[in-house]
Amino acid sequence: xxxxxxxxxxxxxxxxxxxxxxxxxxxxxxxxxxxxxxxxxxxxxxxxxxxxxxxxxxxxxxxxxxxxxxxxxxxxxxxxxxxxxxxxxxxxxxxxxxxxxxxxxxxxxxxxxxxxxxxxxxxxxxxxxxxxxxxxxxxxxxxxxxxxxxxxxxxxxxxxxxxxxxxxxxxxxxxxxxxxxxxxxxxxxxxxxxxxxxxxxxxxxxxxxxxxxxxxxxxxxxxxxxxxxxxxxxxxxxxxxxxxxxxxxxxxxxxxxxxxxxxxxxxxxxxxxxxxxxxxxxxxxxxxxxxxxxxxxxxxxxxxxxxxxxxxxxxxxxxxx
Amino acid sequence: xxxxxxxxxxxxxxxxxxxxxxxxxxxxxxxxxxxxxxxxxxxxxxxxxxxxxxxxxxxxxxxxxxxxxxxxxxxxxxxxxxxxxxxxxxxxxxxxxxxxxxxxxxxxxxxxxxxxxxxxxxxxxxxxxxxxxxxxxxxxxxxxxxxxxxxxxxxxxxxxxxxxxxxxxxxxxxxxxxxxxxxxxxxxxxxxxxxxxxxxxxxxxxxxxxxxxxxxxxxxxxxxxxxxxxxxxxxxxxxxxxxxxxxxxxxxxxxxxxxxxxxxxxxxxxxxxxxxxxxxxxxxxxxxxxxxxxxxxxxxxxxxxxxxxxxxxxxxxxxxxxxxxxxxxxxxxxxxxxxxxxxxxxxxxxxxxxxxxx
Ligand SMILES: [Zn+2]
Numbered sequence: 001x002x003x004x005x006x007x008x009x010x011x012x013x014x015x016x017x018x019x020x021x022x023x024x025x026x027x028x029x030x031x032x033x034x035x036x037x038x039x040x041x042x043x044x045x046x047x048x049x050x051x052x053x054x055x056x057x058x059x060x061x062x063x064x065x066x067x068x069x070x071x072x073x074x075x076x077x078x079x080x081x082x083x084x085x086x087x088x089x090x091x092x093x094x095x096x097x098x099x100x101x102x103x104x105x106x107x108x109x110x111x112x113x114x115x116x117x118x119x120x121x122x123x124x125x126x127x128x129x130x131x132x133x134x135x136x137x138x139x140x141x142x143x144x145x146x147x148x149x150x151x152x153x154x155x156x157x158x159x160x161x162x163x164x165x166x167x168x169x170x171x172x173x174x175x176x177x178x179x180x181x182x183x184x185x186x187x188x189x190x191x192x193x194x195x196x197x198x199x200x201x202x203x204x205x206x207x208x209x210x211x212x213x214x215x216x217x218x219x220x221x222x223x224x225x226x227x228x229x230x231x232x233x234x235x236x237x238x239x240x241x242x243x244x245x246x247x248x249x250x251x252x253x254x255x256x257x258x259x260x261x262x263x264x265x266x267x268x269x270x271x272x273x274x275x276x277x278x279x280x281x282x283x284x285x286x287x288x289x290x291x292x293x294x295x296x297x298x299x300x301x302x303x304x305x306x307x308x309x310x311x312x313x314x315x316x317x318x319x320x321x
Numbered sequence: 322x323x324x325x326x327x328x329x330x331x332x333x334x335x336x337x338x339x340x341x342x343x344x345x346x347x348x349x350x351x352x353x354x355x356x357x358x359x360x361x362x363x364x365x366x367x368x369x370x371x372x373x374x375x376x377x378x379x380x381x382x383x384x385x386x387x388x389x390x391x392x393x394x395x396x397x398x399x400x401x402x403x404x405x406x407x408x409x410x411x412x413x414x415x416x417x418x419x420x421x422x423x424x425x426x427x428x429x430x431x432x433x434x435x436x437x438x439x440x441x442x443x444x445x446x447x448x449x450x451x452x453x454x455x456x457x458x459x460x461x462x463x464x465x466x467x468x469x470x471x472x473x474x475x476x477x478x479x480x481x482x483x484x485x486x487x488x489x490x491x492x493x494x495x496x497x498x499x500x501x502x503x504x505x506x507x508x509x510x511x512x513x514x515x516x517x518x519x520x521x522x523x524x525x526x527x528x529x530x531x532x533x534x535x536x537x538x539x540x541x542x543x544x545x546x547x548x549x550x551x552x553x554x555x556x557x558x559x560x561x562x563x564x565x566x567x568x569x570x571x572x573x574x575x576x577x578x579x580x581x582x583x584x585x586x587x588x589x590x591x592x593x594x595x596x597x598x599x600x601x602x603x604x605x606x607x608x609x610x611x612x613x614x615x616x617x618x619x620x621x622x623x624x625x626x627x628x629x630x631x632x633x634x635x636x637x638x639x640x641x642x643x644x645x646x647x648x649x650x651x652x653x654x655x656x657x658x659x660x661x662x663x664x665x666x667x668x669x670x671x672x673x674x675x676x677x678x679x
Contacts (some may be wrong), residue, residue, distance in 0.1 A: 035658070134348065137658030179364075181673070195590070202587035204364055290360045293591060295661035314590075320661040 004306050005117030007303055008046065010055045014302050019058070019113070023069070024121045030069040031122060032082065033321045035140035035295075036115030037062030040168060041107075042223075043309045044247065051110045060115030060319070061085035062135050062143040063106040066125075074124040080134065081127040082142045082278055089147055096318075100150075100269035116301065118321045128275055134282035137295065140290055140318050141173070146276040148173035150270035151218070151243040158182040159215035163233055166221025167191040167200040169316040170243055172291050174218050175203055178266040180280075180287075188214065190221075193315035195293075202290065214238065222246045227264075227287075231256050291315045336440050339433060339631045340643055351661065353653040354639040356478070356617050358539030360591065363584025366539075373573035381569040385428065387452030389579040390547060394519055397435045397553040400593075401672030405566040407507060407533040410610035411438040413473075413558045414529065418469045418501050425470040430479060430645030435472035444469070449503065454480035454611035454619065456486055461493035462505060466656025470498050474505035477643040479651045483508075486516040492544060498527045501554075506530060509544075510589050510617035511596070518549065524549040534571070536616060537589050538578045543571035592616045595654040602664050606671045616655045624650050626674055630666040634659075 005019040024030045042059045045051060061198045063083035067075045076079065088095050130139055135198050137313045145194070151174055152158070158172045160177055164171045167189050189205040191197045197207055213235035219226045222244025229252050242264060248295035257264070270277075279290060293315035296304050301319045308317065323331065340357065342548075348357065383403055391398040394463075404410040404580055406589060411434050421443035427435050429448035440445045447468065449460045458475065465471050473492075476483040484492070496502055502525070509515055509532070518530045529550040534635065535541035545567050548558060578585060599618055603610045609621035624640035630637065636659065641649035 117633065137350070139654070198583065198587045199588065201583035202363055204581070286361050287364075289656060290591070292657055294594075294655040297661055297665055318658065320658060320665070 001119065003112070003117050003119040005058045006297060006298065008049075008052070008059055010049065010058045012046065012049055014046065016299060016302060019117065021119050021121055024071055026072040027074075027124055028071070028077055028121050029067050029081075029124050029127060031063075031065040031083070031117060032068045032119055033065040033115050033117065034080075034136040035064050036319045036321065037140045038305070038308065038317045038319065039144065039146065040112030040170075041245065043305070045110070045310055046305060053106065053149070057110065058113035058115075058117050058120070059109045061110075062140055063108070063115035064130070064139040064142065065321075068119070068201050069149070070124065073125065075129070080130040080136065081159055082130060083108060083115070083122055084126040084128065084140060084274060084275065085109075085143050087126075094133055098271050100271055105269070106247050111309055112236055116298075116319060118298070126183040126277055131282045134278065135285055137292060137318065137320075138281050138285040138288055139278065141144060141291065141316060142274060142277045142281055144169055144174050144316070145177075145185045145281060145288070146242070146270035147267075147271040148177045149273040149277055151241050151267040152177045152181060153242060153273065154267045155216070155239060159238075160184070160186070161186040161211070161214055162216045162218060163188045163190065163209075163211075163214040164200075164218045164220055165190050165192075165204070165226055165230060165233075166219070166223075166244060167196040167205070168220065168312065169291060171218065172199060172203070174220055174241075174243065174316060175200070175205060176287060176291070179204070183276070193312055193314075194314065199314055200295070209231065215313075218243065218254070221242050224248050229251045231262060234260065236260045236264050239265060254303065283286070292318055294318070295320050332657045337433070337437055339437065346466060349658045350659050351498040351636045351662075353655050353659065354651075356536065356538060356615070356653045357370040357541055358551065358616070359595075359659070360539070360588045362539045362574065362578070363581065365584070366574045369573045369577035370570055373570050376569065380568060381567060381572050383567060383572060384474055386572050386575050386579070389576060392646065393579060394549065396519060396549070400522070400555055402548045402550075402562065403567045404546050404548060404562065406535060406544035407505065408547050409432050409487070409544075409562070409566060410531055410546060411435055411503075411559050412441070412553070414470065415439055415442040415444065416504055416561055417557055422469040425472060426461050426468045427472045428461070428477060430480045431472065431674060432474050433644075435474070435503075435505075436628040439470070439472075446513065451477070451480060453483040456484060458484065458492045459495075464494055465496045465500045468500050471500060471502045472505065473502055474507065476508040476613070476615040478508070478615070479617070479639075479641070480515075480611045480619050481508070481615040481617055482611055483614035484516075486514070487510070489516050491544050493521060493525050494530060498525070500527060502528050504528060504530050505659055507536055508535045511592055512614040516667060517614050521550060521634070522551070527604050533619075534575055535576065536605050537585050538575070539585075539588065540571065540574050543568070543574055545571035545575055578626060584623065591657070592654045594656065595660050599652065599660060601652065602667060606667060608667070608671070617651050619646065619649050619651050621648060622650050622670065623648055623677070626677060627666070627670050630673070632669045634666065636663060636666065650658075
């Protein structure tokens with residue numbers, strides 16, 4: 001069948017065009033996509049073409065949709081599913097421990113066509129069934145919510161106060177997860193964008209703390225020197241959760257790292273958190289609703305993606321297919 | 322002798338019954354028919370409600386909320402009265418200033434409760450047609466010479482148009498000081514610019530400003546609003562009001578909302594963005610609408626023509642037939658994904674009815 005897809009070509013041009021979708025085989029399912037989230041990494045790919053292995057590409061790895069055809073009957077037609085964004089190789093030593101530790105980890109939207117299209121075929125192993133009460137406009141947050149949960153789960157404890165650097169969708173979801181696990185935690189935020197700062201304040205973050213160092217700093221910003229800044233802002237014995245992907249190598253104050261006994265925890269993707277994220281979003285949609293700040297129709301997406309790379313949105317931008 | 326049931330029926334003969342917006346058949350987020358706040362209340366309000374829920378055996382104490390609101394407006398608390406939603410205030414105003422043989426002025430179409438409260442009191446309702454969705458202020462000022470109350474919602478419901486500061490000043494100059502002007506600012510939070518109401522209240526003892534927590538503060542289900550007016554007017558309203566008409570949950574939620582206003586600021590920003598986006602889409606589709614300063618837009622579409630296109634997403638909007646504007650629909654600005662679904666429905670409607678209402 002043919003479907004309408006927002007297609008990224010190797011010359012980095014982005015066009016809305018028809019694409020042939022092959023019928024699903026046994027072990028696969030044809031999904032009618034309802035919503036696809038726009039991730040910061042998608043914006044990076046749009047600018048650079050990094051990480052894409054199959055051209056032309058259809059980006060988008062935050063996907064919720066409805067099963068339209070499933071020849072092996074692993075899912076029923078009409079089931080609502082979230083698509084796992086990770087495509088592990090299955091062969092390496094990392095894969096033996098966890099999918100997100102795969103040494104050759106690839107992502108939906110880079111190695112296989114992703115969510116910026118009306119239909120796509122996925123391996124049924126990538127699908128997670130949603131409870132019927134989950135609203136698709138909330139469920140599209142499941143993938144980044146799993147990323148945020150995994151980041152917080154990587155920490156041994158949540159201290160009494162935290163600084164979040166950067167209040168993009170991941171910073172905001174980490175805040176929500178910290179609030180859920182540790183409601184008493186005092187959360188400060190540093191964010192230059194006025195709309196994002198407004199969102200942070202709305203969720204109770206403090207933006208004018210007089211503190212100079214925190215027992216936990218979350219680097220959800222990923223700007224050139226954010227890790228160096230995080231070290232500077234971390235107290236003796238404190239930790240840094242590095243969850244944003246920086247796009248440049250930076251030099252850091254290694255002496256401060258050692259002398260203040262700082263633990264740096266990196267976190268990529270998620271482990272077993274995706275089903276838990278789906279259930280949480282189904283149970284508490286109103287705790288997450290305000291994080292979806294913009295929804296685009298497919299023919300509105302191309303133009304808006306062009307401006308998003310220079311002017312960030314207040315929260316999560318999703319495409320409604 | 323008339324029986325008790327017949328006495329009851331006779332008292333309300335000819336009075337309209339309020340018709341609430343139809344609930345959506347699926348998630349509440351798809352209900353674009355009652356001008357409710359799309360994002361709901363913020364975390365501090367939810368937390369305050371949890372705490373207050375533990376003390377339902379205590380009578381409510383209004384003092385904290387009165388102080389917070391008085392401080393926000395920079396006035397003394399004797400110029401302020403809390404009411405059970407702003408609707409209770411309409412009935413209190415009618416009780417004092419209206420009644421048989423008296424007259425109230427409204428725009429046509431008007432906010433339904435203003436008309437109902439007037440008619441319940443036995444007063445005469447004089448309707449002055451809107452001009453392009455806005456109040457005809459000079460006609461209303463002229464008519465006010467023989468009236469006791471002017472009901473003036475701004476932004477107006479159902480059109481969303483607002484009276485500017487200069488026009489409001491001029492209007493108040495022309496209304497006799499024997500006639501009360503009820504400036505209902507339920508949707509004030511969504512406007513681009515707001516009049517200096519305290520300055521106007523200082524100048525005009527016949528002005529009453531009506532506010533509600535139902536819209537930008539997202540507390541419609543708790544029923545709380547307030548009046549700002551001359552202390553003598555407030556004292557009279559307070560005497561007629563039942564002593565505990567505002568409940569403790571409403572007070573707790575309102576206190577939290579005024580103490581941490583960030584959530585409301587953020588929510589209003591989203592609604593204003595959504596309103597501009599919808600208006601751009603309507604313009605693009607050549608669908609007539611009234612530029613709005615509220616959290617809804619009135620568009621010239623037959624509800625029955627649009628309804629089939631909303632069904633797939635279980636979206637409800639308000640038929641103009643319910644609001645005195647047949648041939649139009651009132652669309653509440655909702656959550657971004659709902660508004661995307663609505664734009665899709667509008668495009669499909671436009672494709673199916675290319676020449677309707679252009
Ligand atoms: Zn591997």
